[in-house]
Amino acid sequence: MTTVLSRTEVYALLALSLACFGVLINTFQGDGEPLIASVAFSGLAFSSCYALIRWLGDAFMRRGFKGKDMCKLKQTEIPETMGAVCAMVYLLVLVMFIPWPFYKDIVAATSGGGNRDVMKELEEVDTGRFLHRFPHSKLASYLSAIISLQSIVLLGIGDDLFDIRWRHKLFIPAISAIPMLIVYFVDFGVTQVVVPTPLRAYLGELVDLGWLYYIYMALLSIFSANSINILAGINGIEVAQSLVIAGLIVVNDAFYLVFTPYPHPATDSHLFSLYLLLPFIGVSLALLKHNWYPARVFVGDTYCYFAGMVFAVDGILGHFSKTLVLVLLPQGFNFVYSAPQLFHLVPCPRHRLPHFNARTGLLEPSRVDFKRPLARPIAESLKLLHRLRLLDVETDEAGVVVSSSNFTIINLWLVWFGPMREDRLALGLLGFQAAVGGLGLFIRHRMALLIFTQDNL
Amino acid sequence: MTTVLSRTEVYALLALSLACFGVLINTFQGDGEPLIASVAFSGLAFSSCYALIRWLGDAFMRRGFKGKDMCKLKQTEIPETMGAVCAMVYLLVLVMFIPWPFYKDIVAATSGGGNRDVMKELEEVDTGRFLHRFPHSKLASYLSAIISLQSIVLLGIGDDLFDIRWRHKLFIPAISAIPMLIVYFVDFGVTQVVVPTPLRAYLGELVDLGWLYYIYMALLSIFSANSINILAGINGIEVAQSLVIAGLIVVNDAFYLVFTPYPHPATDSHLFSLYLLLPFIGVSLALLKHNWYPARVFVGDTYCYFAGMVFAVDGILGHFSKTLVLVLLPQGFNFVYSAPQLFHLVPCPRHRLPHFNARTGLLEPSRVDFKRPLARPIAESLKLLHRLRLLDVETDEAGVVVSSSNFTIINLWLVWFGPMREDRLALGLLGFQAAVGGLGLFIRHRMALLIFTQDNL
Numbered sequence: 041m042t043t044v045l046s047r048t049e050v051y052a053l054l055a056l057s058l059a060c061f062g063v064l065i066n067t068f069q070g071d072g073e074p075l076i077a078s079v080a081f082s083g084l085a086f087s088s089c090y091a092l093i094r095w096l097g098d099a100f101m102r103r104g105f106k107g108k109d110m111c112k113l114k115q116t117e118i119p120e121t122m123g124a125v126c127a128m129v130y131l132l133v134l135v136m137f138i139p140w141p142f143y144k145d146i147v148a149a150t151s152g153g154g155n156r157d158v159m160k161e162l163e164e165v166d167t168g169r170f171l172h173r174f175p176h177s178k179l180a181s182y183l184s185a186i187i188s189l190q191s192i193v194l195l196g197i198g199d200d201l202f203d204i205r206w207r208h209k210l211f212i213p214a215i216s217a218i219p220m221l222i223v224y225f226v227d228f229g230v231t232q233v234v235v236p237t238p239l240r241a242y243l244g245e246l247v248d249l250g251w252l253y254y255i256y257m258a259l260l261s262i263f264s265a266n267s268i269n270i271l272a273g274i275n276g277i278e279v280a281q282s283l284v285i286a287g288l289i290v291v292n293d294a295f296y297l298v299f300t301p302y303p304h305p306a307t308d309s310h311l312f313s314l315y316l317l318l319p320f321i322g323v324s325l326a327l328l329k330h331n332w333y334p335a336r337v338f339v340g341d342t343y344c345y346f347a348g349m350v351f352a353v354d355g356i357l358g359h360f361s362k363t364l365v366l367v368l369l370p371q372g373f374n375f376v377y378s379a380p381q382l383f384h385l386v387p388c389p390r391h392r393l394p395h396f397n398a399r400t401g402l403l404e405p406s407r408v409d410f411k412r413p414l415a416r417p418i419a420e421s422l423k424l425l426h427r428l429r430l431l432d433v434e435t436d437e438a439g440v441v442v443s444s445s446n447f448t449i450i451n452l453w454l455v456w457f458g459p460m461r462e463d464r465l466a467l468g469l470l471g472f473q474a475a476v477g478g479l480g481l482f483i484r485h486r487m488a489l490l491i492f493t494q495d496n497l
Numbered sequence: 498m499t500t501v502l503s504r505t506e507v508y509a510l511l512a513l514s515l516a517c518f519g520v521l522i523n524t525f526q527g528d529g530e531p532l533i534a535s536v537a538f539s540g541l542a543f544s545s546c547y548a549l550i551r552w553l554g555d556a557f558m559r560r561g562f563k564g565k566d567m568c569k570l571k572q573t574e575i576p577e578t579m580g581a582v583c584a585m586v587y588l589l590v591l592v593m594f595i596p597w598p599f600y601k602d603i604v605a606a607t608s609g610g611g612n613r614d615v616m617k618e619l620e621e622v623d624t625g626r627f628l629h630r631f632p633h634s635k636l637a638s639y640l641s642a643i644i645s646l647q648s649i650v651l652l653g654i655g656d657d658l659f660d661i662r663w664r665h666k667l668f669i670p671a672i673s674a675i676p677m678l679i680v681y682f683v684d685f686g687v688t689q690v691v692v693p694t695p696l697r698a699y700l701g702e703l704v705d706l707g708w709l710y711y712i713y714m715a716l717l718s719i720f721s722a723n724s725i726n727i728l729a730g731i732n733g734i735e736v737a738q739s740l741v742i743a744g745l746i747v748v749n750d751a752f753y754l755v756f757t758p759y760p761h762p763a764t765d766s767h768l769f770s771l772y773l774l775l776p777f778i779g780v781s782l783a784l785l786k787h788n789w790y791p792a793r794v795f796v797g798d799t800y801c802y803f804a805g806m807v808f809a810v811d812g813i814l815g816h817f818s819k820t821l822v823l824v825l826l827p828q829g830f831n832f833v834y835s836a837p838q839l840f841h842l843v844p845c846p847r848h849r850l851p852h853f854n855a856r857t858g859l860l861e862p863s864r865v866d867f868k869r870p871l872a873r874p875i876a877e878s879l880k881l882l883h884r885l886r887l888l889d890v891e892t893d894e895a896g897v898v899v900s901s902s903n904f905t906i907i908n909l910w911l912v913w914f915g916p917m918r919e920d921r922l923a924l925g926l927l928g929f930q931a932a933v934g935g936l937g938l939f940i941r942h943r944m945a946l947l948i949f950t951q952d953n954l
Contacts, residue, residue: 099659104561128651135644135676142683179683183640186676187592190647194585197654202556219592219643226599226636 041118041336043098045091053087060084067140074140078315081133082322089129089326093122093337105200107338111274111396111403111462118336121200123343126323127193130346133319134186141315142179178312184223185316185353192216192265192349196342209341213265214258216349220356221254257356264355264364265348267371270378272344273393274403274450275335276466279328281371282347284470286317286324288367288477289354293317295485306359313358320350333463366480370473374449377430381408381447385418392446394454394465402459405432405445405452414441429456498575498793500555502548510544517541524597531597535772538590539779546586546783550579550794562657564795568731568853568860568919575793578657580800583780584650587803590776591643598772599636635769641680642773642810649673649722649806653799666798670722671715673806677813678711714813721812721821722805724828727835729801730850731860731907732792733923736785738828739804741927743774743781745824745934746811750774752942763816770815777807790920823937827930831906834887838865838904842875849903851911851922859916862889862902862909871898886913 045053060083067077100106100119108115195212198204204212231253232246249256272278293310300306324347330337355364365372381388387408394403414422419441426433432445432455445451453469454460460468502510517540524534557563557576565572652669655661661669688710689703706713729735750767757763781804787794812821822829838845844865851860871879876898883890889902889912902908910926911917917925 103658131648132672132675135679138679139683179637179680180640183637183644183680187640187643187647190644190651191588194647194651194654197651201560215589218589222592222595223636223640226596 041094041097041330043094045094049090053091056083057087060087074137075311075314077140078137078318081137082318085129085133085319085322086326089126089323090329092125092129093326093330096125097122097337105340109275109335109338110391110393112334113396113398113401118338120338121197121340121342122327122330122337123339123341123346124193124197124200126327126339126343127189127196127346130319130323131186131190131193133322134182134189134316137315137319138179138182141311142182178308180223180227181357182312182315184220184227185357187219188216188353189346189349191219192345193342196340196345199345200340200342209269210262210266212345213261213349213352216265216345217258217261217352220353221257224257224356225254257352257361260356260361260364261349261352263372263375264352264368265345267368267375268348269341269344270382271371271374271449273391273448274333274462274466276328276332276463277450277469278339278344278347279324279331280466280470281473282343282351283321283324283328284474284477285347285351285367286321288474288481289313289351289360289364290317290321292360292363292367292481293358309358309360313354313360316350316354316358320347333461333466363481363484366484367477369480370449370476377449377452378447380418386414386422386444386447387411389446392448392451394451397459400459401461403454403462403465404459405454407432407434407443408446409443410441431455498551498554498787500551502551506547510547513540514544517544531594532768532771534597535594535775538594539775542586542590542776542779543783546583546780547786549582549586550783550787553582554579554794562797566732566792566795567848567850569791570853570855570858575795577795578654578797578799579784579787579794580796580798580803581650581654581657583784583796583800584646584653584803587776587780588643588647588650590779591639591646591773594772594776595636595639598768599639635765637680637684638814639769639772641677641684642814644676645673645810646803646806648676649802650799653797653802656802657797657799666726667719667723669802670718670806670809673722673802674715674718674809677810678714681714681813682711714809714818717813717818717821718806718809720829720832721809721825722802724825724832725805726798726801727839728828728831728906730848730905731790731919731923733785733789733920734907734926735796735801735804736781736788737923737927738930739800739808740778740781740785741931741934742808742824743778745931745938746770746808746817746821747774747778749817749820749824749938750815766815766817770811770817773807773811773815777804790918790923820938820941823941824934826937827906827933834906834909835904837875843867843871843879843901843904846903849905849908851908854916857916858918860911860919860922861916862911864889864891864900865903866900867898888912 060080063080064077064084067073067080097119100121101117105119105121106117107120108117192213195216199209199212231250232248233253235243235245235247268278268282271281293313296306296310297314327337327339327343331339351364351368355361380386381392387410389406389408392406395406397404413419422431422433422441422444423435425431426444430452431447433441434443436442445455450465450469453465453472457468517537520537521534521541524530524537554576557578558574562576562578563574564577565574649670652673656666656669688707689705690710692700692702692704725735725739728738750770753763753767754771784794784796784800788796808821808825812818837843838849844867846863846865849863852863854861870876879888879890879898879901880892882888883901887909888904890898891900893899902912907922907926910922910929914925
């Protein structure tokens with residue numbers, strides 16, 4: 041990869057940056073619309089991330105952050121861990137953005153001298169604030185989100201540096217979630233959940249989960265971050281799947297902002313969600329441009345953790361964690377499908393990425409050979425999966441299972457549709473993911489009334 | 498360095514941890530004294546940092562974080578950048594500590610349902626809160642401190658990884674200060690300073706510095722972080738000088754807490770300062786144990802930046818930035834003294850650490866040879882410094898300056914007191930630093946009334 045930006049790239053990035061900068065300056069006049077500022081910041085995030093990935097590639101390689109692309113004919117080394125660059129740009133943008141949603145509210149609610157005029161603030165609650173302005177108390181949540189994301193970047197870089205063991209990796213998102221959970225505890229502390237209608241006879245309308253709610257939030261972080269980390273291995277898939285997820289959540293947020301009468305308790309939460317997601321989309325697009333087939337950089341575990349944590353933070357602080365789980369269904373399926381190998385019920389090779397056939401230039405499902413015969417129930421289960429077309433199992437004449445395709449959704453796709461080029465494989469998976477996620481959102485809003493007394497849309 | 502803890506170490510660390518843990522549990526009863534909890538957390542920080550430094554040393558070396566000790570007879574390689582471990586432990590402790598100073602206040606000021614009962618809070622202000630409880634609005638400051646510190650750790654690790662150029666390094670603390678400054682802007686925004694009495698005729702009692710105040714805070718961060726980074730090079734000096742500074746600030750804070758009648762506006766600020774400093778002392782002691790002569794680990798630039806930023810954050814958010822400058826006087830002197838070499842008025846060799854004499858085992862001042870004759874005014878200035886005993890200059894028969902000792906306080910000490918062993922050199926410098934800092938604090942409180950109408954003690 042050349043570290044120099046071409047003339048066209050320089051002009052395009054400069055034009056974009058100037059336009060975004062102009063928009064930002066304009067937000068100072070009038071009410072200073074934070075949502076517009078957020079879009080402008082996302083544009084700036086895109087262009088600076090784009091340029092930095094190019095400028096820093098060589099330095100990363102010199103310091104040992106590099107890897108070989110196993111699915112190519114010519115396996116040249118390319119920079120690794122470039123997700124760290126994205127994450128740094130993203131965090132800086134989140135910080136710079138703070139005055140837009142939080143400043144004006146303070147000025148409006150202050151009688152001067154830096155003391156918050158509390159009575160005035162109460163009055164504002166009655167008369168309604170400007171759309172897109174946050175009450176000051178949201179600042180602590182926002183800052184705690186930044187701390188959690190910074191933590192996962194630090195730990196993710198540690199993982200990329202030191203190759204932490206699998207069983208330790210699992211806890212990286214849990215540790216990073218601590219700042220968010222502690223501020224949630226101190227700041228908000230609501231751990232009651234609405235009970236679905238069929239269960240109300242037994243549990244009442246609300247049930248207080250207490251500390252179980254914190255466990256739930258920590259588990260959600262672990263799931264979100266790791267599920268992206270294991271649906272990985274072919275060019276562009278990590279970033280592109282994150283962009284699909286982010287896109288689906290943005291659509292969901294937009295529904296709330298457009299169709300909900302203002303003021304509504306959900307508006308603030310979904311604005312909060314957008315403010316976190318738009319810059320994420322900016323930096324991810326810049327990374328995808330360099331990571332899409334044929335990849336010129338790798339993203340590293342850092343990016344996967346970071347992206348997963350952005351979603352977890354977004355879902356938890358935006359109070360739509362159940363919707364988040366719906367959007368993550370394909371990742372969830374991949375996790376469940378991978379479980380037999382992850383937990384060593386079935387042998388797990390070091391790499392499970394598809395096999396590159398150098399003659400055809402296409403990817404084929406990679407396989408695991410069973411040197412020792414499998415236990416009877418496991419072998420029978422594999423045969424059943426084969427009949428259900430959920431696995432490709434090979435048996436010898438005696439009917440003994442001798443090999444199978446590896447247990448990832450990526451290999452399964454190749455089992456279903458045959459060998460294909462790397463980018464077509466990625467596109468197929470992304471289309472599938474978008475369809476499942478979109479369906480999930482549709483069902484969530486159409487079916488909510490079946491199990492709850494009201495949809496909060 | 499062995500990565501295994503000896504049996505004695507294991508027992509000692511376990512005993513300390515258990516004791517601290519017991520104290521923490523006890524703070525749940527009664528009012529839950531945050532200051533006591535902070536001390537207990539600092540003990541836990543010490544023991545976990547101590548163990549982690551040992552356990553991770555090998556992994557750091559394998560990944561290329563290693564260096565040779567130039568001032569030893571046998572130059573074995575030892576782990577580098579261990580300050581990053583300290584910083585991570587410190588940040589986690591700061592996060593875990595949040596509920597102690599912030600939780601009870603919320604519960605007391607809430608009428609249930611998670612809505613802050615604002616009237617009650619106002620009433621609390623009149624009747625006084627418990628000592629050591631913070632109003633909720635301080636939480637944003639505290640979180641912004643964590644973000645700034647996390648940023649400098651991220652950038653510091655980047656520096657240790659990529660060896661960033663000198664002129665870029667300067668800005669690392671400035672970038673890291675942004676989160677703190679932005680939250681200061683949004684949250685507090687007081688940029689007025691008290692004018693010294695002699696100037697009041699011209700400027701009035703208070704002068705509003707406006708955005709200049711933010712420049713001042715950014716410069717203070719740059720100065721604080723870099724001044725520690727350039728007073729470095731011999732075993733233990735980076736950590737030990739930071740401990741002396743932290744100790745002096747703690748003494749200053751304790752004065753306020755003990756001698757000021759409560760409630761007093763300064764009490765909260767100085768408690769805030771202690772909460773940030775005590776865990777810092779914990780992790781630094783653990784590091785010093787391994788970095789003191791003969792060093793078994795190096796601390797890396799990460800530690801120097803991190804330590805300097807802890808002081809900057811502490812001084813700015815604790816509202817005692819002028820006192821901080823007093824305590825940093827020796828570092829300031831070293832900076833000014835180094836300036837001729839840093840800004841290339843005089844040639845600057847790559848390393849300026851003292852010269853190790855393998856025959857005697859002692860350190861001697863390292864020297865810079867002037868291959869080309871110096872400009873007349875510079876040569877004369879050097880000779881003047883020589884006469885003032887502030888430099889050791891060598892001239893040839895014609896009176897031309899041919900070499901001088903390097904421009905650091907460390908070399909100057911060796912010029913003054915002759916060759917000595919590395920640890921005696923460090924001890925001497927630390928004693929000097931403690932004396933100057935202590936004198937500074939004394940003068941600050943005795944003389945404040947000469948230029949201000951009141952000392953805020």
